[in-house]
Amino acid sequence: MGYPFSVSLILLPGFSLFTLGAVRSVFTAANEVEGEPLYRVRQYSPEGDTAMTQCLLTLAADPLARLNPEQPGLLLLIADGRVDERPLAQVGQCLVQQLQRFGNDGPWVLGACGTGAQVLAQLGLLDGYRAAIDWRIQAEAVERYPATVFTPGLYEIDRNRISAGTGAAVTDLLLHWLGKRHGSMFAAEVAAGLGLDRLRGGDERQPVPASAQPAVGSARLKDALELMAANLAEPLQAEDIAQLVGVSRRQLERLFRQHLDTFPSRYYLELRLKHARRQLKQTTLSILQVGLVCGFTSGSHFSTTYRNYFGYTPREERARLAMPEAETDIGGEDME
Structure with a gap:
């Protein structure tokens, strides 16, 4: 297992700044627990060298074309909103090409949070997999993508596919994923570093407002x-x-x-x-x-x-x- 392990975040237009912060906080805490850089996090945008957040802030990002598909790592889509109602070309043809290159046999673990699982499902990259998605569009996703098993839980880890619903569920997802890679004690230390006293299970339902x-x-x-x-x-x-x-x-x-x-x-x-x-x-x-x-x-x-x-x-x-x-x-x- 080579380190630092690459974590590539694809920030789709209108993504949640809260979710991005949660993801980065988990991997920062993991590096602090280990005392060395286990994970290297970079963020990419299909729109060029910037990414627009849900609250209209512009963040710096690498163009998606710079993503190296040959290097193993975690690729995580961060999205909020009904991305399936807009052509995939709107989030960049490069995104489509890169994801299709990975496929089921690629060296990457593919992940999504919020509504990002729609993109993977639309590309056929979640066919036969269990996936979590924002509760507000779960029923719609079930109907549109019957080849994917969308569940009402907080998150899903199914082989080399991981996904989470809304909000803090991405923290639970990544802590459990780290537990599978490094052991439950390591995940517990990371959780403690984030001020969390327990890890929620993926079978817990997403909270409804x-x-x-x-x-x-x-x-x-x-x-x-x-x-x-x-x-x-x-x-x-x-x-x-x-x-x-x-x-x-x-x-x-x-x-x-x-x-x-x-x-x-x-x-x-x-x-x-x-x-x-x-x-x-x-x-x-x-x-x-x-x-x-x-x-x-x-x-x-x-x-x-x-x-x-x-x-x-x-x-x-x-x-x-x-x-x-x-x-x-x-x-x-x-x-x-």
Whole structure:
């Protein structure tokens, strides 16, 4: 086992700075425990020598073309957002070529966190593998990539493929991966260096935000909330949700009134609008694109509905944050 072991991070547009920090912190702590450089971390961008974060910060990175596919190591995609809804060419044809060169027989361990597993699945690099993915798009990923076994857990380690869901799950993933390479005592020391008192297992489910948490004692309501949270871009009809969870529409409405004091349609709309607000604040997507990924097909409908709920339009939301609206090449009405 040669050292330092190469860790190459591919930062896809709009990636999470939190996730990048978590990854780097794990390998820095591993080097400190060993007292020598076990791991060398470099970051690459398919967009050139810089990478744009989710919060619009620009970080220095090496062009992806400089990645050496002959040297063994870990290649980890860091992504947030629905990267499968944009052509892979948008994140760089070089990325596609490099990943396809590795394949199943390459010298690399391929990994992904957040929504990065979509890229590997779309390229066929997760066919026959178990993988974890952001809980918000898990149902969509299961449908689109049937050759990949997407699970609801925090992370998955399956042979030479590793993956994690959102947030701190990448820390759990890498600590367990280090445990497999160096032993559980080493992983425990690294965890302690990060201030962690326990390692979460990969079979633990990804935490769902409070807005999507079910009321105690209502499994069907829990299932309904998870369906809504996983289908924001293409909202389901109330009848379809009721049928999928095994109740009538009237029973579904009764559950929402009893436990959440609202109606399913109102709850679903609020969930989509709150997701839209996060996208406006945290991504470079245009207002048009935000509306589309939150299930609004009409620009005027998105703008009017957003204003009625929050008190200002999506464009005014962006202006308040002093974020320039991203240009888009998607045709159609510009969203106010």
